[in-house]
Amino acid sequence: MSGGRMERPFVEISGVAMRYGGVEGTLALQGCSLNVAKGEFIAVVGPSGCGKSTLMRLVTGLWPATAGHVVVSGTEVAGPLSIAGMAFQNPIMLPWRNILNNVMLPLEVVEPHRRLLSRERAKYEARARDLLALVGLAGFEKKFPWQLSGGMQQRASLCRALIHEPALLMLDEPFGALDVFTREDLWAVLQDVWIARRPTVILVTHDLREAAYLADRVLVMSARPGRIIAERKVDFPRPRSLETTYSPEFVALVHDLREYISAARKGEEIVHAE
Amino acid sequence: MPSEAVLRSDAIAGDNGMSPEALRRLEAMAAAARRRRRLQALLPWLVIIGMFAVWEAAVHAFNIPQFVLPAPSDIALSMVKWWAPLLDNSWQTLMTTLIGFGLAIVFGLLLGVAIGSSTLLYHGLYPLLIGFNSVPKVAVVPILVIWFGIGTVPAVITAFLISFFPIVVNVATGIATVEPELRDVLRALGARHTDIIRKVGLPRAMPYFFASLKISITVAFVGSIIAETVAANKGIGHLMILASSRFDVPLVFAGLMVTAVLGVAMYVVAVAIEDRTTGWATRGQNDQQHVKFGSA
Numbered sequence: 001m002s003g004g005r006m007e008r009p010f011v012e013i014s015g016v017a018m019r020y021g022g023v024e025g026t027l028a029l030q031g032c033s034l035n036v037a038k039g040e041f042i043a044v045v046g047p048s049g050c051g052k053s054t055l056m057r058l059v060t061g062l063w064p065a066t067a068g069h070v071v072v073s074g075t076e077v078a079g080p081l082s083i084a085g086m087a088f089q090n091p092i093m094l095p096w097r098n099i100l101n102n103v104m105l106p107l108e109v110v111e112p113h114r115r116l117l118s119r120e121r122a123k124y125e126a127r128a129r130d131l132l133a134l135v136g137l138a139g140f141e142k143k144f145p146w147q148l149s150g151g152m153q154q155r156a157s158l159c160r161a162l163i164h165e166p167a168l169l170m171l172d173e174p175f176g177a178l179d180v181f182t183r184e185d186l187w188a189v190l191q192d193v194w195i196a197r198r199p200t201v202i203l204v205t206h207d208l209r210e211a212a213y214l215a216d217r218v219l220v221m222s223a224r225p226g227r228i229i230a231e232r233k234v235d236f237p238r239p240r241s242l243e244t245t246y247s248p249e250f251v252a253l254v255h256d257l258r259e260y261i262s263a264a265r266k267g268e269e270i271v272h273a274e
Numbered sequence: 275m276p277s278e279a280v281l282r283s284d285a286i287a288g289d290n291g292m293s294p295e296a297l298r299r300l301e302a303m304a305a306a307a308r309r310r311r312r313l314q315a316l317l318p319w320l321v322i323i324g325m326f327a328v329w330e331a332a333v334h335a336f337n338i339p340q341f342v343l344p345a346p347s348d349i350a351l352s353m354v355k356w357w358a359p360l361l362d363n364s365w366q367t368l369m370t371t372l373i374g375f376g377l378a379i380v381f382g383l384l385l386g387v388a389i390g391s392s393t394l395l396y397h398g399l400y401p402l403l404i405g406f407n408s409v410p411k412v413a414v415v416p417i418l419v420i421w422f423g424i425g426t427v428p429a430v431i432t433a434f435l436i437s438f439f440p441i442v443v444n445v446a447t448g449i450a451t452v453e454p455e456l457r458d459v460l461r462a463l464g465a466r467h468t469d470i471i472r473k474v475g476l477p478r479a480m481p482y483f484f485a486s487l488k489i490s491i492t493v494a495f496v497g498s499i500i501a502e503t504v505a506a507n508k509g510i511g512h513l514m515i516l517a518s519s520r521f522d523v524p525l526v527f528a529g530l531m532v533t534a535v536l537g538v539a540m541y542v543v544a545v546a547i548e549d550r551t552t553g554w555a556t557r558g559q560n561d562q563q564h565v566k567f568g569s570a
Contacts, residue, residue, distance in 0.1 A: 060462045082464035092456050096477045096554040108473065109465040144554060164463070 008074060009035035010200050011059060011168065016068035017225070018054050028054040030225035032068070038167075041194055041201040043211035044228075045257060046221030047265045052204040055226070056172050059202065060084045072168065082110045084168045085161035085199075089176040091153035093145035093160075100141035103128045103159045110164045131159045134196070135189050151182035155189065162193060171203045175210065184242055187213050191239055208257045212250060213240055220260040230260045344524040349531060352524035359513060364532045367498055367510040370426055371536075374433025375494040382438050382490075383483070386445025390479065391471050396450065407439040412500055419505040429501035429509060436497035437490035444486035448479025481555035484548035491540040495533055 011034075018029040028051040036042050044052050057063045058070055061077040070077040072084075085106070093102045107113040107124055117124060132138060135155040145153055154174060161169060171190075175183040191214060194201060205211050211218045212234055220230040232253065236244050244250055292300075326346045332338070333345040340348055353360060389396045411432050418428035452474050460470050502511025510529050517525035 057458070062458055062461055080461050080464050084462055086459055086462045088455050088459070090455055092453060092459060094456075094474065094477070096480075096552070105460075105473065106463050109460060109463045109469055111464075146554075160459075170462075 007038075010038040010040070010073060011036040011202070012069070012071040013055075013059065014069050014071075016055075016058060016065045016070060018051065018058060018063070019066045027225040029058070029065075030227060032221075032227040034219055034228050034231075036200055036202060038200055039198045040217065041203070041215050042217045042219060043203045043205055043215035044219045044221060045205060045208055045211050045261065046226060047223050047261055048206060050221045050223055050264070051226030052206075052221060053172050055221075056086075056170050056202065056204055059168075060086060060170055081168070082164075083166055084170055085164065085166035086170045087154075087157045087161040087172070087174045089173040091145070091150070091157035093153055093156060095145055098142050098144055099132065099137065099148070099156050100125065100128055102145065103132065103156060103163055105160060106164045113164055128159070128163055131162060132156070134193060135159055149182075151178050151186065154178060154182075154186065158186075158190065158193070162197070162199075165197070166199060169199045169201045171201065171205075173205055174203075176206070183207070183210070188239075188241070190214060195239060208254045208261070209245055212253050212257065213245055218257060220257065220264060222264045229264055232257065341521055341523045344527055348524045349527045352522070353528045353531070356525055356528065360510075360528060360532055363508060363510050363513040363529075364536060366426075366508045367429075367495070367502065367533070368536055370429040370502075370509065371433050371491075371494045371498040371540075374430045374498060375437050375491055377430070377434045378437040378441055378490060378494065379487070381434075382441025382486075383445055386442045386479070386483075387449060387471065387476070389442065390446035390449025391467070391475060393450075396446065403439065403442060406435075411436050411497055412504065415501050415504045418501070424505045424507060426506070426508070428505055429498040429511075432501040433494040433497035437494035440486040440489045440493070441483065444482040445479050448482035449475040452478055481548075481552045484544065484552055487544045487548070488541055491544055492537050495537050495540075499533060 013035070014033045016029055016032045017027070020026045020028060032051075032055065034042075034044075044055065046052055054063075058065050059072065059077065061070075061080045064078075072081060093099075094105065097105070104117075104124060107117050113124065129138070129141060132141060132155075135158055137152060137155050137159070140148065140152065140156075145156070148156070154177075158174065161171070174190075175186050178186065187210060194214075201214075203211065203214060208218075215234055218232045218234060219228045220232075221227065222229045234253065236247075236250065330345050330347060333343060344352075385399075389399055414435065415428055415432055418431050422428055422431070449471065452470070456474055457470055460474065465473070498509065499511035499514075502509035503515050506512045510533055514526050514529040517523075517529065
């Protein structure tokens with residue numbers, strides 16, 4: 001596996017296996033290894049049911065791995081990490097809170113914000129408003145989630161994942177339920193956020209164009225039990241635009257990724273990834 | 275890529291450039307909605323008045339004797355005649371019911387939260403609760419009388435026992451069915467179990483809780499009146515037993531009417547509180563029309 005060898009990677013996953021439901025259960029991941037450098041944006045793609053979401057849950061410490069090691073920021077993951085922000089395919093906003101309070105939810109949980117929130121509410125609120133403005137939701141702070149479209153809710157969900165300035169951003173098919181146009185808008189939004197703040201991002205997706213547009217590196221997973229079978233560096237200059245996605249190089253890259261996925265679904269080995 | 279701002283301002287321009295025909299149609303729709311709402315508000319009263327009218331007519335048409343089924347007018351006369359004891363006893367019933375109901379809210383919420391937030395407690399306590407709830411409360415009253423004597427206490431406890439269960443079940447359901455992803459979002463932030471209950475479980479359980487209050491308050495009346503008919507020296511139930519032993523059937527019915535009115539009144543209070551606190555649960559269905567027409 002390539003990646004920055006100079007310093008220790010921010011996220012190190014080595015030989016991880018995950019089996020659900022006891023000894024006879026489903027083996028979701030096996031021999032899965034990957035590294036992510038600090039500030040890097042990686043995308044994980046793979047056939048459906050290959051354990052991408054499982055990988056997310058292992059990295060954030062929501063579930064313990066059945067074998068192998070997950071090390072984040074130099075320490076072995078033993079429980080939920082508060083340095084991670086998460087967003088899912090479903091925006092899952094709390095319907096009884098307006099957008100601003102939904103976005104500020106992590107601040108009520110994560111230390112040290114939790115302690116400081118009541119004292120420095122104004123400062124935190126300003127931060128939330130800035131973030132909402134960054135994703136194009138200025139003026140919607142007092143609206144309730146159901147008054148917003150799916151795309152807008154997903155923007156808010158992204159803000160919620162970012163509000164506590166997590167060092168690690170975990171995105172599990174965040175744009176999967178959106179229409180193509182909204183999705184492409186949000187790619188640009190996410191890229192802007194990443195360029196502005198440089199969190200380490202692990203994006204799980206089944207949209208190969210999305211992976212190629214957003215990521216520095218795309219990792220391809222095999223069919224279940226999942227492990228990384230190929231990886232591609234993505235060198236297009238940033239900020240990338242929709243125009244980038246129509247360039248021959250981009251199309252060729254997506255095409256290659258598509259071939260890996262086809263091979264993965266058939267269970268073939270890919271020896272030379274790069 | 276055209277920016278979103280351009281697209282959006284275009285859409286607004288399209289909205290404002292409404293033709294007179296479109297405006298007229300929109301207004302007609304609004305008027306129809308208003309008529310509908312008026313009818314909705316009026317309908318319960320019309321139904322109640324209609325029921326009394328049919329009742330009155332039937333009693334006179336079929337010559338039903340008063341001790342079988344008194345006409346609404348007889349009941350009204352009886353209410354006027356016996357207003358003082360009716361008021362006195364219904365006040366007693368209202369108080370016992372509200373005390374029992376209040377206890378049911380407190381313990382129902384506590385137990386509901388406990389059961390809803392712990393699978394172990396849930397599985398451990400649920401069968402016992404079902405068992406308790408299956409016991410007919412009339413059968414419990416004599417036991418309560420042995421323990422506490424005749425009077426207010428058995429009525430309060432019966433009201434409590436009967437209205438307790440719906441609250442527990444509903445609150446527990448609301449908390450236990452928090453979406454797993456939502457739980458993950460909070461857990462991934464390092465939230466403790468109590469954080470999840472407080473930030474998500476409890477608010478989420480509130481619509482369930484209020485739904486259960488509407489059931490509970492009406493059955494609480496059933497509980498206290500059952501106890502009063504068996505063993506009390508005060509209350510609407512006691513009054514009805516006295517009246518029936520004197521074959522004063524209009525007074526028995528007057529007691530029933532008062533109970534029904536009290537039940538409806540308490541229900542209305544519960545609904546009003548529900549609307550104020552958990553309006554989000556109906557996803558703003560009520561103001562949706564308002565938003566649509568207001569913004570046009």
